[in-house]
Amino acid sequence: xxxxxxxxxxxxxxxxxxxxxxxxxxxxxxxxxxxxxxxxxxxxxxxxxxxxxxxxxxxxxxxxxxxxxxxxxxxxxxxxxxxxxxxxxxxx
Numbered sequence: 326x327x328x329x330x331x332x333x334x335x336x337x338x339x340x341x342x343x344x345x346x347x348x349x350x351x352x353x354x355x356x357x358x359x360x361x362x363x364x365x366x367x368x369x370x371x372x373x374x375x376x377x378x379x380x381x382x383x384x385x386x387x388x389x390x391x392x393x394x395x396x397x398x399x400x401x402x403x404x405x406x407x408x409x410x411x412x413x414x415x416x417x
Contacts, residue, residue: 361398 347353368391371377377384 371384
């Protein structure tokens with residue numbers, strides 16, 4: 326019963342209930358990176374839309390959000406080895 330109550334609380338808050346077993350981090354990182362790439366591509370395509378020029382000032386309100394997202398990605402990249410470091414680690 327307690328577990329069902331906890332699941333219901335998470336559902337009401339719009340969050341997924343914690344599971345007993347978590348997805349392996351490399352797989353989760355891959356999936357989230359792929360999802361982010363798809364969303365970034367969708368935004369890039371909007372910039373190419375013929376309506377973008379006339380709506381440019383209206384969508385500028387989201388610039389701060391995009392800068393924050395870019396900063397988050399920069400933070401992640403700083404914690405990942407570059408290709409040369411990754412190759413050296415796998416050879417060791």
